[in-house]
Amino acid sequence: MRVLQEHEFERVGGQERIQVDVRVIAATNRDLTATVADGRFRQDLFYRLNVFPLEVPALRDRQEDIPVLVEYFIGRYARKAGKTFRRVSKRTLDRLQSYRWPGKCA
Numbered sequence: 001m002r003v004l005q006e007h008e009f010e011r012v013g014g015q016e017r018i019q020v021d022v023r024v025i026a027a028t029n030r031d032l033t034a035t036v037a038d039g040r041f042r043q044d045l046f047y048r049l050n051v052f053p054l055e056v057p058a059l060r061d062r063q064e065d066i067p068v069l070v071e072y073f074i075g076r077y078a079r080k081a082g083k084t085f086r087r088v089s090k091r092t093l094d095r096l097q098s099y100r101w102p103g104k105c106a
Helices: 002-006 032-037 043-049 063-081 090-098
Strands: 008-010 017-019
Touching (some): 002 008, 002 043, 032 043, 063 090
Antiparallel strands (some): 008 017
């Protein structure tokens, strides 16, 4: 908390304060407003983190992103595995786009 509020910290066991200039990006699938109200998340930390909230819709609500994500992950893991394939078949892509992508809704 001190890093966010006062832009400084002390190393564990250390005596000197170290000045920092940081930005924090935090993500969750929980409703933090409700979690704070329930007393399960610190209100002061929520205040510091909730400066510029971004809400990203679930993948099931943005199926047009699936081909781009597939291309990215195919390339990434193909390089890692030393493979040369670059794309998936249209049938596979259609199946990925028709999948319901279940998960917890916030």
